[in-house]
Amino acid sequence: MQVRIYQLSKLPTQSGPTSKLWTVDFSCEEKKNRFIDTTLGWTGTTNPYASTKIYFKNKLSAIKFCLNNYLNYELITPKRRKLIVKSYTENFK
Numbered sequence: 001m002q003v004r005i006y007q008l009s010k011l012p013t014q015s016g017p018t019s020k021l022w023t024v025d026f027s028c029e030e031k032k033n034r035f036i037d038t039t040l041g042w043t044g045t046t047n048p049y050a051s052t053k054i055y056f057k058n059k060l061s062a063i064k065f066c067l068n069n070y071l072n073y074e075l076i077t078p079k080r081r082k083l084i085v086k087s088y089t090e091n092f093k
Contacts, residue, residue, distance in 0.1 A: 001026070001049070001071055001072065002071075002072045002073075002074065003024050003025060003026050003066060003071050003072070003073050003074070004023075004024070004025045004073070004074050004076060005022060005023070005024055005025075005059070005062045005063065005066065005073050005074070005075050005076065006022070006023055006025070006075075006076040006078070007019070007020075007021070007022050007023070007059075007078045008021065008023060009078065020057070021055045021056065021057065022055070022056045022057075022058060022059050022061075022062045023053050023054070023055055023056075023062075024053065024054045024055075024056065024062050024065060024066065024071075024073070025053050026047070026049040026050060026052045026053070027047075027050050027051065027052075027053075033045050033046040033047050033050075059075075063075070
């Protein structure tokens with residue numbers, strides 16, 4: 001089973017620091033295994049873990065979880081913004 005390991009990015013409405021939790025997401029194979037029920041027209045999937053996400057405190061524990069459970073993982077490293085620290089008076093120069 002293929003999973004993704006990533007760190008959640010900061011939301012646009014969030015003014016503080018971003019979350020430090022790492023996520024193991026099982027839904028990366030979900031599009032291949034979808035089907036439409038002919039009776040009701042509902043969309044389903046053959047993967048029972050499609051909506052499952054597991055959160056870890058650090059990247060190494062997420063990788064260790066995948067290795068212990070024989071999961072193939074894709075590690076997505078977060079892109080960090082370089083903060084430019086300015087004082088309030090620099091807005092008016």
